[in-house]
Amino acid sequence: MDPGTGRIVLRKHGSEATFSELSYVYPLKLLSPRLSPQNANAVYVLTYGGGLVGGDRVELSVVVDAGAALVMLTQGSTKVFKNRPGHRLSARSQGTLSDAVTTQSLEVSVAREGALFLLPDPVTCFRSAAYNQVQIFRIDTSASLVLLDWVTSGRKSLGEEWAFSRYYSMNEVWICDRPLAKDVRKAKDARKEKDVRLVKDVMLLEEQEPVHSLPLRTLADSLAPYSCYATLIMCGPLVQSTLRSLSTEYAQVTVFKHASPPDLLWSFSVIGDGTACVVRVAGTETETVKDWLGERLAPFEGAMGPDLYHRAFG
């Protein structure tokens, strides 16, 4: 296996799901915590040294078998450095300028009645860091997905406010009406026709080049006063009651004229045939956004298990 690659396969045998594969290569590290039986299976996606540097590539493939539920977490935010502090440049990051980009890619397939809860901490890109994240999900029509993808403005304590050079994040969700191939790579070749693209969420945050004769408008200017942006995509039978309660809550909001921007803003949009949604949240503090999400996603404590829910939002 190549550096930074990993593979998770969660199979269901009878009433119990077990990892038939959990492999990884430096700098990626996967850990499955021991949990009490009322919890779903979980994996922590970690990196050595607690962060990624320019040139690092992480490629993770995940297969969730029929009827199994997987929770994916991180331990603290994913920190993206331009260079690893105190380390000499690794052989891989000494190449050309384009090699200095950090890339994380994730390919997931979830079979019928399976579920994936992807609830990482936010990505934090440090000054001048460049980061690309590409996540592709193939979900059976009867499977469920809760996908959280969020980013913070940097190390506020050091005065960093959206001071990275580039942050690119793509989340593509396909709904597949056919038995998924056991192998993600085969599934990719077999796709077409019957697969429906539910969502392609692409966000690009980068410092703008100055426009001739206009005052420079920085990325921080555009995103102020918020220092954390989150996108939550949900689909499948397990999310329907949460989707309905969010929809009801949203419909009850009435906005009167604000004197200044509120500390937290959120939006809710139904997508596809109405059984999926996209929620976006912006907050002046990451904790505000986390608390807001934790409260809204509390109903998933049942499906995830109490320990995992508290690890994600505690």
Next chain:
Amino acid sequence: MDSDTEAYLLLLLSDSNLPTGSFVASAGLESYVTHGFYSSPTPSTPRDKMDATMDFLQDSLRSYARSALPFVSDTHDVIRKLLADSRDASLDSVLEAVTALDDLYESMTLNHVARRASKSQGVALLTLYSKGFSKPSTRRQRQAQVIMSHPADDELSWETYAGAFVEKLKLRIRQEKTHGHLPICWGVLTACLGLSLERSQFLHLFLHARSLLSASIRLNTIGPYAAQQLLLHTVKPLVEAEALKSKTLRTGIAGGDWRHPIDEVHHGPAVTWPLGEILAARHDLQHSRIFNS
């Protein structure tokens, strides 16, 4: 197309009286104002409204250019190929390609208010083409056509073909087999009229900027003279910069996939202003509002 004809077309297309539905769209500006973004961080010095308008316009235009222009370009390319070589390309295969672009735009436009506005403006453009830009059919012309036995010169077959395509696309939208999003329909309209891709891209961004300024006047945040000043001196460099930056962006699904996955990361469509997305999606929550988006 000679430059005089192109200039004449530009005059027609930039007429603010065209029934394109843009006069009820503020692309999130009304919500931006309501949510307090025109206020100053320091209440003692009130924020200049022209500055606030330009800030919104800049962020909005950048995100729109990056997310929508690849769709304008790919649609324009697909239609131009059809019209240039109408004997080989089949109308249905082009219809499939345009529908695929429309589907992709739908799955990438994740706020319901923007989706709604984009569809109504898109369909209005197709109606404009078939009702407003087709050749008028007066009794005298119909008689003249009967006398001319072979009217099948190049121009006529081009127009017939383009007209047939637009009718088929409109039918698909009516049958709810596709969506009819604004950037797709703009690409169709401008390619059917024979406008070059570069002109089409530039005009699309200019019209986005100008309709934001018109919305600003209706919201009474700036006056009509101020809007004109901005249009001449500030919008021009902005639109030029964005058009230049976005002209080579593509969706990756028309005319072959990306050669390398990394191409999409660098040259594909993307939203660049998440704050604008949230504010636009909150449009309907406003207690009082004058726009539809």
